Amino acid sequence: VPRHRLSDEIEKIVQEHLKFDLVDDFNSNIWELLAADGEMKVYRRELEENGIVLDPLKAVHSVKGVTGHEVCKYFWDPAVRMEWEGTLDSSRMLEALSDDTLIFNQVHKRVWPAAQRDTCFWSHIRSVSKENKNDLDDWIVVNYSTTHDSAPIKEPMIRAWANVALICSTIILNRDKYADLSSVPRENLVCKITYVAQVNPGGWAPANVLRAVYKREYPKFLKRFTQYVMDKTKKLPILL
């Protein structure tokens, strides 16, 4: 695997997500249910630092007919970002550090009355093999804020910081019916999605406004993205 200037940081952050994000800590009372829509459940924890809302977000979803590789690939792929992301004014891929690690600069639609935000982050995609060799690999994408010479701070815009992971497991129903996994019909696929996000707005914004934005935007964002993947993959051969 080709190494580059961010390899060590990426390894550390990815391993942290793999260690903590899949822990089922929903029965402890640290998570508050923000929204539930069918299989999708979106939770938040209230967290502030010097009056700035940092609320960690955790969502779980179960999507029929797609694989974890497909979900992660569409989430990571710069070519389709603006097809599914409805909250951005622009998205630019600044640099490809390797075939699995890109650097993005994105301008978010302004959330009145807060100042407009932009983000600059590395985006890394990888498969993670399971203990049970019969299972399909898990897939993960991590988006983690970084700096880049091509993404200077442009006042009055404020740089927001994000640490986001999308982790997907693929379940094959009636698994023993299929010798060749690539012949599994899509209705026998279920993708278990865990999405975690921690965003630092990068500067003061009214807590009540931010929490209302989080409550409205995250469920919409996840619903729109997963529907997009279902629509795009419906007629395609499955990507294992």
Ligand SMILES: O=S(=O)(CCO)c1ccc(-c2ccc(C3CCCC3)c([C@@H]3C[C@@H]3c3ccccn3)c2)cc1
């Ligand atoms: O999953 S990702 O990696 C996909 C990257 O294409 C990602 C998603 C969302 C953000 C994000 C950045 C800024 C803000 C705020 C901070 C103050 C004003 C804007 C928000 C708030 C939480 C609300 C929000 C949630 C979802 C979508 C858009 N808006 C979210 C960053 C990365």
